[in-house]
Amino acid sequence: MSKKPHFQSPPGMHDILPEDEKYFQKLFHLAEGLANFYGFERIDTPLMEFAELFEKGTGQTTDIVEKQMFTLRTRGGDALALRPEFTPGLVRAFLQHGMSNLPQPVKLYSIGPAFRYESPQAGRFRQFHQIDFEVLGETSPAIDAQIIQIFYNLLDELKFKNPVIEINSIGANCCRPYFKKILAGYLRSHYNSLCLDCKRRVRENPLRVLDCKEEKCQPIKAASPQIIDHLCEDCHNHFKEVLEFLDELGLPYRLNPYLVRGLDYYTKTVFEIFIESTSAQNQAPIALVGGGRYDNLGKVIGNKDIPACGAAAGVERIVQEMILRQPELHTETRKDVFLAQVGNLAKKKSLRLFEDFRRARIPIGESLSKDSLKVQLSRADRLQVRYTLILGQKEALEKTVIVKDMKRGTQETIKMDKVVHEIKKRLLKK
Ligand code: AMP
Numbered sequence: 001m002s003k004k005p006h007f008q009s010p011p012g013m014h015d016i017l018p019e020d021e022k023y024f025q026k027l028f029h030l031a032e033g034l035a036n037f038y039g040f041e042r043i044d045t046p047l048m049e050f051a052e053l054f055e056k057g058t059g060q061t062t063d064i065v066e067k068q069m070f071t072l073r074t075r076g077g078d079a080l081a082l083r084p085e086f087t088p089g090l091v092r093a094f095l096q097h098g099m100s101n102l103p104q105p106v107k108l109y110s111i112g113p114a115f116r117y118e119s120p121q122a123g124r125f126r127q128f129h130q131i132d133f134e135v136l137g138e139t140s141p142a143i144d145a146q147i148i149q150i151f152y153n154l155l156d157e158l159k160f161k162n163p164v165i166e167i168n169s170i171g172a173n174c175c176r177p178y179f180k181k182i183l184a185g186y187l188r189s190h191y192n193s194l195c196l197d198c199k200r201r202v203r204e205n206p207l208r209v210l211d212c213k214e215e216k217c218q219p220i221k222a223a224s225p226q227i228i229d230h231l232c233e234d235c236h237n238h239f240k241e242v243l244e245f246l247d248e249l250g251l252p253y254r255l256n257p258y259l260v261r262g263l264d265y266y267t268k269t270v271f272e273i274f275i276e277s278t279s280a281q282n283q284a285p286i287a288l289v290g291g292g293r294y295d296n297l298g299k300v301i302g303n304k305d306i307p308a309c310g311a312a313a314g315v316e317r318i319v320q321e322m323i324l325r326q327p328e329l330h331t332e333t334r335k336d337v338f339l340a341q342v343g344n345l346a347k348k349k350s351l352r353l354f355e356d357f358r359r360a361r362i363p364i365g366e367s368l369s370k371d372s373l374k375v376q377l378s379r380a381d382r383l384q385v386r387y388t389l390i391l392g393q394k395e396a397l398e399k400t401v402i403v404k405d406m407k408r409g410t411q412e413t414i415k416m417d418k419v420v421h422e423i424k425k426r427l428l429k430k
Contacts, residue, residue: 012118012126014316022329023319024129028111030157031131031313034150040109040133045089047113051081057088057301059264061204068116070126082115086132087265087294087310088301094136095302104137111315123286123317134310136298141238144269144293144309145245151273151289151311152251158322164274164285165246165253168228169239170207170260172267172295175232180206182225190220210258226257238268265294269309278324286321289313335365336427338380338388342373346391349416353391353401356420362427380406387423 009015016024035042051071058065070082083089090108093099099106110132118124133150135143148165155163171179184206191199195214202209210221231239246253253271261270270292274285291311298306322329337357341350347368357364365383367376373390380388390402401419404411414422 010126012120012124014125014127020319020323023322024315026329027154027158027315027318027322028131030154031109031111034153034157035109035133038107038146038150040107043090043093043108043110044112045083045086045093045110047115048080048082049089049092051079053088053092053301054081054084057091057265057297058085061208062262062264064116064262068118070115070117084116085114085263086110086112086130086312087134087297090132090134090310091136091297091301091306091308094306095298095304100137100304100306105143106136107134108136109133122281123314123320125316129315130312131315132310132312134308136306136308138309139295139307141241141269142245144242145249145251147291147309147311148246148253148271148273149249149251151291151313154313155273155275155288155318158318159325160275160321162252162276163288165251165271166256166259166274167242167246167253167269167271168256168259169231169235169242169268170227170266170270170292171231171235175230175235176207176227176267179225179227179230182230183207183209183227186224187220193217193220205264207260208262210260211262221258228255228257235268242269261290261292265297265300266292267295268293271311275321278321286317287314288317288321335363335383335385336387337362337364337423338376338383338385339364339366339391340373340376340380340388341368341391342371343393343396345393345396349396350391353389353416353419357423360420360424362420362424386427389419389423 051069054065054069060066064084069084071079073079090110094106112129113127114130115127118126120126133147135147152163152165170176184202187194187202187206187209191202193216194202194209195212195216198209198212198214198217209217210224212221243253259270259272272287273289274287277286289311293309295307297308298304339350339354341347350366350368354364354366365380365385367379370376377388386406388404388406390404395401395413399416400413401416402411403414403419403423
């Protein structure tokens with residue numbers, strides 16, 4: 001048995017190997033296509049922000065900030081954090097660059113890694129990637145529906161069958177504080193039956209009890225008051241309209257009164273999108289996308305009202321399903337031509353010729369490191385090229401190239417300085 005190398009990647013942080021990169025690239029390409037179609041512009045913010053941005057923005061009592069943030073102090077004494085999610089950084093950038101002076105809404109998207117100190121397991125990593133779409137500066141419920149539609153489309157384009165949208169409204173400052181009191185009162189009357197975490201949550205953030213997965217808390221959750229019955233008129237109407245838009249778009253959703261999402265900044269709409277896993281071991285539905293409206297975050301971060309709505313998809317979880325569903329994804333870039341060479345002089349000449357083809361934008365394959373013609377020709381076969389160019393000692397001296405038509409099985413000799421032009425002409429005719 002081979003000994004494991006001394007260094008391994010840190011727990012929960014993975015190399016993306018070449019055989020998996022093609023899935024990541026396909027997914028990113030799809031997301032970029034949707035971003036262009038729906039008018040989103042790309043933004044990339046630093047991987048690190050001041051830790052305080054997340055403490056204030058994401059919320060001090062959230063799991064993400066309380067337990068999962070990678071923080072460090074710089075030599076200069078700044079407390080920084082690796083981003084555990086994108087939204088606070090995007091809102092910070094929006095404010096920092098005066099984007100509220102642009103025509104509203106501003107539609108931004110970003111793709112990149114996020115970091116959470118989790119206990120690593122399948123589908124839960126410490127470094128993972130997200131595709132994030134945010135619309136800033138717009139109150140309309142149509143935006144909430146559009147964000148959901150975009151992520152639904154992403155999964156639909158990947159041919160993931162029957163994604164389920166779970167949706168809820170958690171109200172806003174106008175009605176949530178009142179509901180929190182009602183809920184806390186109810187939870188206190190069941191205090192002794194709650195799990196340890198939820199006992200603390202009753203004091204700090206009672207809504208989060210609704211999110212608890214502990215067996216013990218399930219019966220208490222099931223009989224708890226529901227926020228949907230306590231929304232103010234504005235929040236109620238907003239939610240009703242979001243659902244009407246979803247109906248109009250024909251998007252299948254399920255109301256989930258226990259969906260609160262772990263973060264402090266959400267207002268009104270919250271949603272997640274799940275799929276049934278195709279993996280034999282994984283029976284539970286997998287959360288692929290999570291998001292919602294966050295009308296107060298601008299106020300918290302920059303004392304500015306920025307109504308906004310957004311969501312993020314978990315790239316590794318989606319890629320894992322892509323691999324399970326389509327293990328043979330074949331994306332080796334198509335080559336039309338293959339360049340084979342025999343002998344030192346021919347190798348030298350073929351370097352130049354290869355560059356001539358690149359300049360003419362003709363996809364061409366090679367095995368310059370190989371000397372055996374047989375090995376090179378079998379690679380040309382595998383690539384299923386239309387033409388193989390063969391350059392031997394004689395051709396190199398005569399400044400010619402043998403052009404083999406792989407479809408017809410014919411071959412002829414062409415002058416080296418004419419071959420790019422000639423191949424281009426033939427490929428166009430094809
Ligand atoms: P969240 O905002 O936490 O719901 O995250 C949005 C999406 O990111 C989730 O639905 C997951 O698909 C993905 N995600 C969140 N945390 C992790 C993690 N630790 N590892 C892998 N994917 C994650």
